[in-house]
Amino acid sequence: MTALLDVSGLHVALGRGRARTEILHGVDLTVAPGEIVGLIGETGSGKTTLARAVLGLVQARGGTVSVDGREVGGLRGRALRAFRRSGAVQYVFQDPLRSLDPDRTVFDTLVEGLVVRGGPGRGGPVRGASENAARRGHTRAELRDAAHRVARLVSLPIELLDKHPGELSGGQRQRVAIARAVAVDPRLLICDEPVSALDASTRITVLELLTRLRETRDLGVLLITHDLGSLGGVADRVVVLYHGQVVETGTTEEILLAPRHPYTRLLVTSVPSIRDEQPPDPELRRALREEVRALAAPSL
C-alpha cells in the first residue's frame, strides 16, 4: 500500500550556534491510509521533533518527509502556509485545555478550520467566528450542520456546543480537540500523548474513537506515547525511537510479545496487561536497565 506519510532518512538539528545538536539521526517511518502507528520513546528521544518536522515546523538537515506523495520537508513561505491551511495533517495535543481557546465556545472551535479554509456558501445572518465564515462563503446553517456532524462523529453531546472548554471534563475536551482536527477532513492525524492526562475509562473511549475514525475515514494516525500498554489493541504497528534513532519496528503483537531491542524489552516488562500474575522479575528489569544504560547515545 502507498504510504500516506513517508519519512525517509530524516535528520533534524535544533539549537543555535555551538549549542546546535542533532536530535533525529536518519529516521525512517511510514503510515498508510487507515493505519494507526504508535511512536514510542522515552522523554527527549525526539518524538515531538519528528511530529514538528512532519508539520513543516522544523527544517530537516537531511532526508525527506512526504504526505500523500507530496514532499513537504522543503516547503517554504507561501507553499508551506498553503500546505498547513489545507489541513491535510492535523495535530492533537496532550493537554486540550492548553490547546483550546478558553474564550471560544465549542461551536466556534469546531468550525474554525472551515472559517480559515473558506467555502462555497450563500451568505446569511451570523455572529462570532461564523461572521468571518460568512465573509468567506459559509452560511450559519452550513456551519451548524458541519459542527453537528463532527460532534456526532466523536460522540460529543450537541448541548455542549455552546459551552467553553473550562466547563467541560478532560475527556470531553479531548473529544473537542479531536473533533476540531477531523472537521477539516485531514488525511493524517498526529496525536501527541492524547490520553496521558485522562483517567483509565476515558482513555479507552478516546482510543476507541481513534480506531473508529481510521475505519470510517481511512485516516492515518501517528500516535505518540510513552506508554506501550496504551497501544495494545489500538496500533497496527509500533515504531520505537531511542536517542533520535528508530531501534525497532514491528506489528504491535511482535513488539509486545517478542521485543528485540533492550529498551523495548524494558518497556514491555512495564506493561501490566501482558505480563502474567507475577510482578515483573526485578532481576530481569535491573539487567535490562543496565543494558540500556550501557548503550551509548548514537554517534553523530
Ligand SMILES: Nc1ncnc2c1ncn2[C@@H]1O[C@H](COP(=O)(O)OP(=O)(O)OP(=O)(O)O)[C@@H](O)[C@H]1O
Ligand atoms: N528548540 C529546541 N532547541 C534545542 N533543543 C531542543 C529544542 N526543542 C527540543 N530540543 C531537544 O530535543 C530533544 C528531543 O525533544 P523532543 O521534544 O522531540 O522529545 P520527546 O521525545 O517528544 O520528549 P517528551 O516525551 O518529553 O515530550 C530534547 O533533548 C530536547 O531538549
